[in-house]
Amino acid sequence: MFRSLVLFGAADWKSAVISKNWQNKTNMSRQLHARRIEKVEKNVWIEFTRLAAEYKVVNLGQGFPDFSPPSFLLESMCNAIKGGSSMHQYTRAFGHPPLVRILAKFFGRILGREIDPMQEILVSVGAYGTLFCAFQALVDEGDEVIILEPFFDCYESMTLMAGGKPVYIPLKPHKVTGQSLTSADWVLCPEELASKFNSRTKAIVINNPNNPLGKVFQREELQMIADLCIKHDVICLSDEVYEWLTYDGAQHIKIASLPGMWERTITVGSAGKSFSATGWKVGWGIGPAHLLKHLQTVHQNSLYHCPTLNQEAVAVAFQREYDMFGTEESYFKQLPTLLQAKRLRLAECLKSVGLQPFMPEGGYFLITDISSLKVDLKDSSSKDETYDYRFVKWLIKEKHLGTIPVSAFYSQESRAGFQNYIRFCFVKDDSTLKAAEDILRQWKDQK
Numbered sequence: 001m002f003r004s005l006v007l008f009g010a011a012d013w014k015s016a017v018i019s020k021n022w023q024n025k026t027n028m029s030r031q032l033h034a035r036r037i038e039k040v041e042k043n044v045w046i047e048f049t050r051l052a053a054e055y056k057v058v059n060l061g062q063g064f065p066d067f068s069p070p071s072f073l074l075e076s077m078c079n080a081i082k083g084g085s086s087m088h089q090y091t092r093a094f095g096h097p098p099l100v101r102i103l104a105k106f107f108g109r110i111l112g113r114e115i116d117p118m119q120e121i122l123v124s125v126g127a128y129g130t131l132f133c134a135f136q137a138l139v140d141e142g143d144e145v146i147i148l149e150p151f152f153d154c155y156e157s158m159t160l161m162a163g164g165k166p167v168y169i170p171l172k173p174h175k176v177t178g179q180s181l182t183s184a185d186w187v188l189c190p191e192e193l194a195s196k197f198n199s200r201t202k203a204i205v206i207n208n209p210n211n212p213l214g215k216v217f218q219r220e221e222l223q224m225i226a227d228l229c230i231k232h233d234v235i236c237l238s239d240e241v242y243e244w245l246t247y248d249g250a251q252h253i254k255i256a257s258l259p260g261m262w263e264r265t266i267t268v269g270s271a272g273k274s275f276s277a278t279g280w281k282v283g284w285g286i287g288p289a290h291l292l293k294h295l296q297t298v299h300q301n302s303l304y305h306c307p308t309l310n311q312e313a314v315a316v317a318f319q320r321e322y323d324m325f326g327t328e329e330s331y332f333k334q335l336p337t338l339l340q341a342k343r344l345r346l347a348e349c350l351k352s353v354g355l356q357p358f359m360p361e362g363g364y365f366l367i368t369d370i371s372s373l374k375v376d377l378k379d380s381s382s383k384d385e386t387y388d389y390r391f392v393k394w395l396i397k398e399k400h401l402g403t404i405p406v407s408a409f410y411s412q413e414s415r416a417g418f419q420n421y422i423r424f425c426f427v428k429d430d431s432t433l434k435a436a437e438d439i440l441r442q443w444k445d446q447k
Contacts, residue, residue, distance in 0.1 A: 036160065037161065039157075039160050040160055040161060043153070044153060044405070044408040045062070045153075048061055048062075048392070048396075048404060051396050051402075052396065052402040055396050055397055055400055056400065057396050057401055057402035058400060058402065058432060058435045058436045059402040059425075060346075060401065060403055060424045060425050060426070060428060060432070060433075061392075061402035061403050061404045061423075062402070062404075063278075063364045063365065063425050063427070064427070065276045065278070065427045066428050066432055067276070067428070068276075069275055069276045069277040070317075070331050073275050073313060076312075076316035076317050077309065079313075079316070080309045080312040080313045081309060083312065086308075087309055087312055088308070090305055090308065093299070093305050094118075094122050094123065094299065095117075095121055095122060095123030095306075095311070096123065096306075096312060096315060098311075098315040098316075099123055099282075099312070099314055099315035100117040100118065100121045100123060101117045101315075102318045102319050102322060103115075103117065103121055103123075103284060103286070103318065104116065104120070104121055105322060106318055106322050106325075107267075107269075107286055109325075110254065110257075111257050111262070115286065116289065119289040119292060120286060120287060120288060120289050120292055121284055121286050121292070122284060122285045122292055122299060123282065123283070123284045123306050123311060124283055124284065124285070124299055124303055124306055125281050125282075125283070125303050125306050126270060126272060126281040126282065126283040127239065127241045127268050127272075127283035127284075128281075128283065129281070129283060129299075129303050129306070130283045130284060130285040130295070131154060131155075131158060131237070131239065131268060132298075132302070132303075133295040133296075133298040133299045134237055134266050134268070134295055135158040135159060135161070135164070135237075136158075136161075136298045136302075137294035137297060138202065138203060138235055138237075138291070139162035139164040139202055139203060140162070140163065140164070141163035142165065142200065143162075143163075143164045143165070143200065143201075143202035144164065144165045144167045144198070144201045145159045145164045145165070145202060145203045145204070145205060146167045146168075146196050146197070146203070146205070147159070147167065147168055147169070148169055148170075148171060148188070148204075148205065148206055148207070149168050149169065149170040149171065149409070149410050149411060149414055150170075150171070150210070150212055150213060150406060150410055150418070151205065151207065151409055151410075152211050152239065152409065153408060155205045155207075155239075156411065164202065165200075167196050167201070168411045168413070168414060169188065169192060169193050169196050171186040171187060171188060171210070171215065172186065172187065172189070173185050173186050173358075174187065181356060181357070181359065182358060182359040183210070183214040183216070183358055183360045183361050183362075184218075184361055185358065186215055186358075187221075188221065190224055193224065193225070193228065194228060197228050197231070197232045197234065198232070199232075201232055201234050202234065202235060203235040203236065203237055204225065204228075204229060204234055204235075204236055204237070205236075205239065206225065206236065206237070206238050206239070206255065207239040207240075208222075208238060208240055208243075208253075208255070209242040209243070209246065209252065209360070209361065209362030209363040210362075210363065211363055211364070211365060211409075212367055212404070212409050213358065213363075213365075213367060214359075214360020214363040214364075214365055214366060214367075215360075215361060216246055216250040216252055216361040217255075218253075219253055222255045222258060223258060226255060226258045226259075226260065226261050229261065229264055230260045230261075230264075234264070235264050235265070235266070235291070236255055236256075236264055236265040236266070237265075237268065238254070238255050238265055238266065238267050239268045240254065240267055241268065241269060241270035241272075241273040241283075242273055242362055242363040242364065243269065243274075244274055244335060244336060245273075245335065245336050245362050245363055246336060246362040247336060247339075247360070247362060248340075248359075248361065250361035250362055252362065255267075256286075256287070262288060263288050263290075264288075264291075265287055266285050266287040266292075266295070267285065267286045267287060268283065268284070268285050269283060269284050269285075269286070270282075270283045270284075271283065271310075271317075273364075274332070275314070276427075280310045280313075280314070281306070281307075282307075282310050282311060282314050317331075339364075339427060342426045342427065342428065342430070342433060343359075343360065343366065345426070345430075345433055346366065346424060346426040346436075347359055347366060349433075349437045349440060349441075350366075350368050350424070350440070352441070353440045353441060353443070353444040354372060354444065355368045355373075356368060356369050356372075357424075364425050364426070365423050365424065365426070366424055366426060367406055367421045367422065367423050367424070368421065368422060368424065369420055369421055370391060370420055370421065371420040373391075375391060375394060377390045377394055386405065386415050386416065387419040387420060388405035388406055388407050388418075388419045388420065388422055389405045389407065389419075391405070391422065392404065392405045395422075399439050399443060400439065401436055401439045401440070403422045403424055404422065404423040405421075405423075406418055406423050407419045407421075409423075424436075
């Protein structure tokens with residue numbers, strides 16, 4: 001204490017005392033955080049990423065490939081790095097011109113319409129950044145946002161941070177006797193969905209293919225949603241980051257391609273998911289100019305800019321895919337073929353140890369019912385947590401295998417009904433899948 005006194009002059013000491021007194025008074029009388037973050041402080045990814053690192057697990061929890069992106073993507077990045085000084089400086093805030101031009105050309109062909117690259121596309125820091133801009137730009141205080149459960153968790157938190165009210169509608173599983181279970185078995189009730197729309201409804205959020213289910217919505221299901229959006233003048237936020245990853249003949253359909261939906265839909269995409277480079281954080285939103293201009297306003301006042309090098313490399317990769325689209329050389333055709341084998345491998349492993357997976361029609365993940373497993377979790381973690389949270393923590397700590405609890409993808413009100421499922425990511429190197437298989441089979445042999 002006295003040593004500190006020597007280091008301070010009289011004026012400095014007086015200022016420090018005043019500052020400390022003010023801080024103490026502030027801590028007692030002033031709330032320092034914004035109330036809008038109070039319900040979104042807990043994050044499943046932060047919690048389970050930390051646990052996975054601490055226990056050095058075989059990680060089938062987080063949704064990222066642990067194999068290399070395609071060589072042409074890496075080559076395009078190397079060329080961008082050597083491409084001159086402009087590649088290392090700011091580019092256009094709403095999207096690098098070469099990238100938005102090829103995205104407009106590429107998706108314009110799929111949607112069957114001409115897309116204005118400068119007014120109808122926004123490139124942001126991943127799909128996450130695009131979604132943040134969309135919620136902040138389009139959802140106002142008191143607006144209701146319909147969210148299909150299970151949902152990627154940021155839909156709920158971003159709705160709350162924008163001042164909106166989440167309204168949940170569940171996809172419910174139904175088993176068809178004599179058939180294997182798939183993500184197609186999880187369906188919406190038309191009457192229940194219709195009941196969620198009212199004069200306060202501003203938007204509906206869909207994820208197609210769905211994370212964590214892997215459900216690929218059929219045209220009839222999308223048309224049901226579209227009809228309600230048109231009837232009630234509601235915006236659709238369509239998260240389609242896994243659009244190229246469909247299996248067993250499932251067809252991905254963009255809801256923006258349905259009659260009357262382009263004018264009210266923001267379609268979100270991801271280069272990270274498309275090219276197996278999730279750390280690059282390049283995502284985009286595509287939609288009509290009268291909606292996109294509001295996302296651009298939020299973007300310019302928050303994220304402002306996505307790295308130029310990454311955008312340049314993705315632009316080159318998309319040009320390649322445009323030229324090779326539909327051929328055997330297209331990465332968008334090769335990747336689902338590669339992942340199909342990994343998906344089947346993991347599913348067969350789970351079945352061999354007595355679990356029943358829901359075979360996904362698309363995406364990175366499959367879920368399985370764990371209710372048949374008899375595990376003593378009484379000392380594993382908080383009794384206030386749902387069973388799947390406690391089970392996944394036990395699996396990490398005791399078996400060193402990382403997964404994700406499916407109840408994390410549900411609202412607080414619905415979680416109890418879906419706490420017997422966990423999510424596995426199969427987009428992993430074969431050596432990772434082999435290590436997971438060894439853990440599961442050794443566990444089975446010990447039982």
